Amino acid sequence: MKLRMPEGALASMRNDPEGFARELCLAAAVKWYEMGRISQGRAAEIAGLSRSEFLASLARYGLSPFQCSAEELEAEAGRD
Template sequence: MIQITVDIPEGSLASLHKDPESFAREMRIAAAVQWYARRELSQERAAELAGLSRPAFVDALGRYGVSLFQADAAELVREAMDG
């Protein structure tokens, strides 16, 4: 596992009412959700990055208002017509 150090202003943590550990955990989840939503990570890899099981990652997607399904309407129509 690779470890990355990020400098965060103390005021930001205070404003969010987070301790460093919970902030780091939430930041990993937020990044994984964002990269999943932008289709840069699969659900499996995003869950791994977030440090969550896949069912827990699916729950996180719901909390962030991100669809579990990555296909848009045009892709679904194309797949239906090709199938």
């Protein structure tokens, strides 16, 4: 896949092409996981990380590894 970037975009981000590609894959994987479109395992694969590394990345993005609302968690906790 090819991606066109404005002249100097990578320099302004202080990143080389390979680093930018890794960062872009991680950002896409995190967003798709947040949207519920892919699983943690698939997101980790897209990002080129282990599942535990991906979970740590979620924390850096300020996201929870859990894909349910507080109400859903409470309902699950109340089930026996």
